[in-house]
Amino acid sequence: MLNNCIVMYRTSLEVVSxxxxxxxx
Structure with a gap:
């Protein structure tokens, strides 16, 4: 579960940048 949250967080950061x-x- 935690891994999933980290992946989604990093992905959203990439999208924003x-x-x-x-x-x-």
């Missing part, structure tokens, strides 16, 4: 890169470019 990708969005920021797209917006700033």
């Amino acid at each position: 990708n969005l920021c890169i797209l917006v700033s470019s």
